[in-house]
Each structure stands twice: as C-alpha cells, then as structure tokens.
Amino acid sequence: MTQTRALRTKRKKSRNDLSGYFYIAPFFIVFGVFGAFPIVYTAWIALHDWNPIGTQTWVGLDNFTFLVSDPRFWNAVRNTFSIWFISTVPQLLFALILAAALNNALLKWATGYRMSILVPQVTSVLAVGIIFTQIFGREFGLANYLLESFGMERLDWQSGVLSSHVAISTMVMWRWTGYNALIYLAAMQSIPRDLYEVADIDGANTFRKFFHITIPQIRPAIIFTVIISTIGGMQVFAEPLIFGGNSNFTGGSDRQFQTLTMLLYEQGFGRFKFGYASAIAWALFVIILIVSIVNYMITRRISRE
Amino acid sequence: MTTILRRTSEEPDSGKARPRSSSRRGPSWWVYLLLTLFVLASIFPFYWMFVVGSQDSSAINDVPPAMVPGPNFWDQTLEVFNRVDFGRALLNSMIVATSIAMGQVLFSALAGYAFAKLRFPLKNTLFVFVIATMMVPLQLGVIPQFILISELGWVNDLRALIVPGIVTAFGVFWMRQAFDQGVPDELIQAAKVDGASNIRTFWSIALPVVRAPSAVLGLFAFMFAWNDFFWPLIVLNKQDSFTVQVALRQIQNQAYVTDFGIQMTATVLATIPLLVIFVVFGKQIVGGIMEGALKG
Structure with missing residues (x-):
C-alpha cells in the first residue's frame, strides 16, 4: 500500500517523456501521408476537371451537380443499399x-x-x-x-x-x-x-x-x-x-x-475522370457517415427494450 | 460459487456425471444439429472449391454435379502456372504480407507503448484522433493515393502496397490495450530505477510481455494484406508485380470461355497459405477476435 503510494507520488514528479513523440512519429507520419492527406486532397480534386495525364481545370461544384443528376450514381446507391440490407x-x-x-x-x-x-x-x-x-x-x-x-x-x-x-x-x-x-x-x-x-x-x-x-x-x-x-x-x-x-x-x-465503389473505380481508373471519381468518393463518405449514425440510433433503441 | 461449478463442469467427463439442474444443463440435441448445419454451410463452399479445382474442365457440366475431388488437381495446377506467373504472384504476396505484418507489429507496438506508458503533452488528444480514424474508410482517398504513388514512381512496385500498409489505427489501439493490461507500471518503474533507458525498457522489458497479442496482430495484418484486392488492383498492372489476388482476377478475366476448373484450382492455390496459418494458429485467431470484441 505505502509502496504504491510512494510510486504514485514519484510518477507525479517525473517529468514528461518527450521521447514519446518519437514512438508515435512513424504512425503519424505514414498515416498522415498515405491516409489523412489523401482524404482531404480528394475534396480539392473533386472541385476540378482532373485528367491525370492532361489538364486540371477548376470547375467548382460542377462534379457534384453532375453527380446528383447522374442516374448511374443513384443506380449504384440503390444497388449498394440493397446488397447491404x-x-x-x-x-x-x-x-x-x-x-x-x-x-x-x-x-x-x-x-x-x-x-x-x-x-x-x-x-x-x-x-x-x-x-x-x-x-x-x-x-x-x-x-x-x-x-x-x-x-x-x-x-x-x-x-x-x-x-x-x-x-x-x-x-x-x-x-x-x-x-x-x-x-x-x-x-x-x-x-x-x-x-x-x-x-x-x-x-x-x-x-x-x-x-x-x-x-x-x-x-x-x-x-x-x-x-x-x-x-x-x-x-x-x-x-x-x-x-x-x-x-x-x-x-x-x-x-x-x-456498387458505389465499382462506379468510383470505373470513373477513376477506367475513364480517368479523377475529379468526378473524387466527388463520388466524398458522396460515399457522407453516405457512410449518415447511415452509421442512423444505424447507431436505431440499434440503440431496438436493443434497449 | 457458480463460476467454480462452471469451471469444473467444463471438463467433458465431469459434465456427464453431474445431476442436471436447469441452469447447468448441457446443450440439447437440436443445438448440436443447428451447429452442425452452420459448420457444414461454412465448410462446404470451401470443399466445393477443392472438388471443382481437381476435376477437369468438362466435369463441371455433369448432372448431378461431382461431389468428390477428382484426379486432375496436379494437371490443373500446371495449367495455372502456364497461364500466369503464379509462382511470382505467390512470392509477391508473401513479401508484401510478411513485410506489412512485421512493420505493423513494430510501429503499432512503439506507438501503443507510448500511449499506454509514457507521458507527454497532447497524448490523450492524439489518441482520440487515432481512434477516430478507425472509423474513416480510407479507401475514399484512393485517387490522391494513386497520384502520390505515381509521383513516387511506385506503380507496379510492391512498395506501393507495403509502405501505406505498415501502420494502422487498429494496430496502435490493439497494442495500447496490450501494454495497458499486460505490463504493470511497477515493472517499468523498476526498470527505470535500474537505470534502463526508455527505449531499452520498451524493447527488453515491456515488449516480451506482450508477445502473444503482438503475434495475433501480426496474423491479422498478414491475412488482411494477403486478401487485399482493391488497392493492389489499382497500382499493379504488370504481371511481375501481381499479388495472388490480382493474378486470380487475371485468370478469371483472360479466358474467352469461363473455365471454372482452372479458376478454382488457382483459388485453392491462393488459399493454401492462409489455410496453413489457420490450421496452426486458428485458436489464437479465434481468441484474438473474441478478446478484441471485449476491448472495443
């Protein structure tokens, strides 16, 4: 008992281990470069007409307005939800x-x-x-x-x-x-x-x-x-x-x-429309977010009874 | 009291002799029937793959379908190796999955140790960030990821798979729990009192204690990397860089007439390494999933 107390006060006194940052650095660097940055950059690309070997033109929200009027997108949404359900x-x-x-x-x-x-x-x-x-x-x-x-x-x-x-x-x-x-x-x-x-x-x-x-x-x-x-x-x-x-x-x-990821792949790597594919990716992200939240609430309510 | 009873009654022999009260009764026959059905459903498609993969291509038309393996597995295997460089694909997958498994264990252990046992500013905020990223589907960044890999000149290069794969938020989370539960603070304090440096304490004192959970993480990482498909399909276009999964897709795609026999043979070959791992480490993998469920 007294021993743990002694240890506890000792730990309080011990200073921060700034070396902790070296331990977590590999994760944060690799994750930042190959995980976090691409997700954010996807939003930037989505605002362009982006051809990987050609030009990149700013088009504002055109990719998104095209997306909501694209029957292929809604078809993929329907298929994805249906298969998921x-x-x-x-x-x-x-x-x-x-x-x-x-x-x-x-x-x-x-x-x-x-x-x-x-x-x-x-x-x-x-x-x-x-x-x-x-x-x-x-x-x-x-x-x-x-x-x-x-x-x-x-x-x-x-x-x-x-x-x-x-x-x-x-x-x-x-x-x-x-x-x-x-x-x-x-x-x-x-x-x-x-x-x-x-x-x-x-x-x-x-x-x-x-x-x-x-x-x-x-x-x-x-x-x-x-x-x-x-x-x-x-x-x-x-x-x-x-x-x-x-x-x-x-x-x-x-x-x-x-499905939505197949459409993303088709547009991005079949037709090299990187801008439009990025818009699909963001739409998918928003869909996943909404569905997760809705499911969370429904599941909570059902299983509480 | 009850826990003691349950413990002892887990031994099969003592279970039979015990008088059966309602709360301590063994499962009834229909539970076994149900479980047997589930097991058959789980195993059958797998068995079916061996059956079709070992018949020659025309046997697939038989009515009723063949239900036992045929004699042609070896010939079919040679045919698979004829059509694509399947040996190279197996080697590539092995390189990728092994590197990712080792990298993930090392980097996850480092970060997990820091989050569990070291004190530094913003630690909790950073850990919340790690947890939050577990919920983000990283596939969505695939377009910039591809641009990045092209800039690095890693298209058709196994580094395109290995480097982004060697860290995962899940791994950090997993190892943090392992150090938190497995390594008492007293042990670390004692090492420090003895004058061991931080890194030495980590490497020679703490890491050996969490061998078991590290191994489970490594197995998960290996299997996940072995089965990865979406990303390899994007960055690998040349035969000699194919992983097994991409090679399988190639075999499926290149035939003018769908030849399920060859496809199934290739599928068997692609699955054997995982099967070996599962036979050897299955118990640990099951334990890992169930433990992970309680942590989450």
Missing part, C-alpha cells in the same frame, strides 16, 4: 442464433465449432467470389441444380436485379456471419451469471431470458457489428466485381449490380 440483416440474425448456440459451457467440441465458422473469414474475398460465382452460375451452377431438383425453374442469377443482389449478398453473408457470431459470443460470455439466476428464480423461460437479458446486455457488441458491417457494406467491391466476370466495372450489362 440483404446481406446484413440475415447475417446478424444468424450470428446471434449461432452465438446463443455456442454460449454454453458444457458444449462439446466448442473450439472446433468456433474455428469452423471462422473458415469463411480467412478465405480470400476473391476465392469467395469465384466459388459463389460458380455456384450461382446459369448453366452448371449448384444453386440452379438445387432449384431444379426441388421442381423449381432455374434462374439467370446474374441478369436480374434482385437475384444478382441475393447472390452477392450470400457471399458477404457467408464471409462475415461466423466473425460476428464470435463477437456476440464474447459479449455473451461476459454477462454476469447472477442476472440469469435471478430470472430463473422468477421462472423466466429461455426465450424471455434471451430477449430481456442477453440482447440488452450485448448491446455494445451489436452496435459495433452493425457499424462495422455498414462501413464494409457501403464499400462492397470485390464480390460484385468477380460476380460480373468479364463485364469489368459496370456490374452487369445493365449495371444491375454496380
């Missing part, structure tokens, strides 16, 4: 169920289950894209084989708006469900046992306990996963790109599954 809602519900099933101290092979559900997460996104593009193929895909064996019509997954979104969402969902389940599981395991014991005494059944104790207690984890999947979902790129095969960055013949 179709992938996130079932993904988080499955993750909750999975975590609840794993959250039992007497479960056998617990480590095996946890590792297995994480396999999709360590599979590269390109691999996921290629595997599922094959599964959702029109001619010889496994999905159509299953549809047919259940007596249903085979689908041209790629050509439809909704069917292509479902296929792409399946990839996202497959990759992330296990990861989210582990986050929920960690949160569930840190819930104090007494809460459940009190509920047992009150005679609450499993489902009541789940909705009135578990869900409110893991609220921070739920908010975390919702925000992470929002930020990721708004930037979804590789899955729709691979799903499109050779159609490159347009996301299908009618742009039926072109």
Whole structure:
C-alpha cells in the first residue's frame, strides 16, 4: 500500500517523456501521408476537371451537380443499399442464433465449432467470389441444380436485379456471419451469471431470458457489428466485381449490380475522370457517415427494450 | 460459487456425471444439429472449391454435379502456372504480407507503448484522433493515393502496397490495450530505477510481455494484406508485380470461355497459405477476435 503510494507520488514528479513523440512519429507520419492527406486532397480534386495525364481545370461544384443528376450514381446507391440490407440483416440474425448456440459451457467440441465458422473469414474475398460465382452460375451452377431438383425453374442469377443482389449478398453473408457470431459470443460470455439466476428464480423461460437479458446486455457488441458491417457494406467491391466476370466495372450489362465503389473505380481508373471519381468518393463518405449514425440510433433503441 | 461449478463442469467427463439442474444443463440435441448445419454451410463452399479445382474442365457440366475431388488437381495446377506467373504472384504476396505484418507489429507496438506508458503533452488528444480514424474508410482517398504513388514512381512496385500498409489505427489501439493490461507500471518503474533507458525498457522489458497479442496482430495484418484486392488492383498492372489476388482476377478475366476448373484450382492455390496459418494458429485467431470484441 505505502509502496504504491510512494510510486504514485514519484510518477507525479517525473517529468514528461518527450521521447514519446518519437514512438508515435512513424504512425503519424505514414498515416498522415498515405491516409489523412489523401482524404482531404480528394475534396480539392473533386472541385476540378482532373485528367491525370492532361489538364486540371477548376470547375467548382460542377462534379457534384453532375453527380446528383447522374442516374448511374443513384443506380449504384440503390444497388449498394440493397446488397447491404440483404446481406446484413440475415447475417446478424444468424450470428446471434449461432452465438446463443455456442454460449454454453458444457458444449462439446466448442473450439472446433468456433474455428469452423471462422473458415469463411480467412478465405480470400476473391476465392469467395469465384466459388459463389460458380455456384450461382446459369448453366452448371449448384444453386440452379438445387432449384431444379426441388421442381423449381432455374434462374439467370446474374441478369436480374434482385437475384444478382441475393447472390452477392450470400457471399458477404457467408464471409462475415461466423466473425460476428464470435463477437456476440464474447459479449455473451461476459454477462454476469447472477442476472440469469435471478430470472430463473422468477421462472423466466429461455426465450424471455434471451430477449430481456442477453440482447440488452450485448448491446455494445451489436452496435459495433452493425457499424462495422455498414462501413464494409457501403464499400462492397470485390464480390460484385468477380460476380460480373468479364463485364469489368459496370456490374452487369445493365449495371444491375454496380456498387458505389465499382462506379468510383470505373470513373477513376477506367475513364480517368479523377475529379468526378473524387466527388463520388466524398458522396460515399457522407453516405457512410449518415447511415452509421442512423444505424447507431436505431440499434440503440431496438436493443434497449 | 457458480463460476467454480462452471469451471469444473467444463471438463467433458465431469459434465456427464453431474445431476442436471436447469441452469447447468448441457446443450440439447437440436443445438448440436443447428451447429452442425452452420459448420457444414461454412465448410462446404470451401470443399466445393477443392472438388471443382481437381476435376477437369468438362466435369463441371455433369448432372448431378461431382461431389468428390477428382484426379486432375496436379494437371490443373500446371495449367495455372502456364497461364500466369503464379509462382511470382505467390512470392509477391508473401513479401508484401510478411513485410506489412512485421512493420505493423513494430510501429503499432512503439506507438501503443507510448500511449499506454509514457507521458507527454497532447497524448490523450492524439489518441482520440487515432481512434477516430478507425472509423474513416480510407479507401475514399484512393485517387490522391494513386497520384502520390505515381509521383513516387511506385506503380507496379510492391512498395506501393507495403509502405501505406505498415501502420494502422487498429494496430496502435490493439497494442495500447496490450501494454495497458499486460505490463504493470511497477515493472517499468523498476526498470527505470535500474537505470534502463526508455527505449531499452520498451524493447527488453515491456515488449516480451506482450508477445502473444503482438503475434495475433501480426496474423491479422498478414491475412488482411494477403486478401487485399482493391488497392493492389489499382497500382499493379504488370504481371511481375501481381499479388495472388490480382493474378486470380487475371485468370478469371483472360479466358474467352469461363473455365471454372482452372479458376478454382488457382483459388485453392491462393488459399493454401492462409489455410496453413489457420490450421496452426486458428485458436489464437479465434481468441484474438473474441478478446478484441471485449476491448472495443
């Protein structure tokens, strides 16, 4: 006791370690050059008609006014939101169920289950894209084989708006469900046992306990996963790109599954319109910000009940 | 009391013998069924990749589809190496992912140590800044990043991937927590009393204590770098600079007729290194994700 007090006063007396700046310098320098500066500079480029090998002309807000009148932009917004919604809602519900099933101290092979559900997460996104593009193929895909064996019509997954979104969402969902389940599981395991014991005494059944104790207690984890999947979902790129095969960055013949990052890439590195691509980047940034805030508020309210 | 009971009952044998009251019962059969379904769903596409990748290209048309691996994996592998320089791509990915993993651990440890254990003006403000940047999608700066990389002459150069990748806000956050929880202030004070310099205290006293979380960070960084696609696709246009992911895209793109057999073989090859890491370190990775969840 006296020892800690002595140490504490000693620490108070000790002067600042200015050498701390040397420790944090590498992070701040590299991050400043390759992270922070480009984000700010994007705003500057967005105000220009900027051709990387040609001229750079100041155009004011023209790129932004063009953006809001560009049907390709709104199409990409719709696709991005649709894919995000179709992938996130079932993904988080499955993750909750999975975590609840794993959250039992007497479960056998617990480590095996946890590792297995994480396999999709360590599979590269390109691999996921290629595997599922094959599964959702029109001619010889496994999905159509299953549809047919259940007596249903085979689908041209790629050509439809909704069917292509479902296929792409399946990839996202497959990759992330296990990861989210582990986050929920960690949160569930840190819930104090007494809460459940009190509920047992009150005679609450499993489902009541789940909705009135578990869900409110893991609220921070739920908010975390919702925000992470929002930020990721708004930037979804590789899955729709691979799903499109050779159609490159347009996301299908009618742009039926072109997402915002694909449009950004198409304009920036397909057509070298750096100014317009930068405007798309900023729009995407604002969208992510708004959606994150809205989700945060909704999630808070829902899981509080 | 309950915690003690739970601890002991975690051993499988004692669990069976224990009388079953409602709060200490093992999961019922439908929980196992449910989990088995989830596991199958997680593993199957992976297995499917091996199946298709080891059949010859025409087998993909079979009805019903083949469900067991075929004999052609080796021939297909040779074909993959014929079409693109896949060996070079594997080597490039290895170089990039290893450099990023080592750099991230080193620089994150340095910054994390300073934020956890040193005192200097504006420390808290700077740390709040680090946390805030974790929320910013850095992809959005991709246009100026590309301009910058061109100015540096790093297009088609692995440095374009490595240098921006060696620091992350997440890494700093992670290592700060590690030092904060793992290294008691007393240990550092004692080292100072013994006359060790700051950097020596960091390197020989504090860093060895946080070996485990550093390793987990390194694994995360490696896997993330291995799987990165958006940025490499932008800055790498020449075969000899391709990473595995870009090479995969090339294989998918160059065929006139979609040849899923070859694509899947290449996918298997691209995934093997990650699979090895996962088999060896899977437990730590799972632990890392679950720990990270509690910190966040």
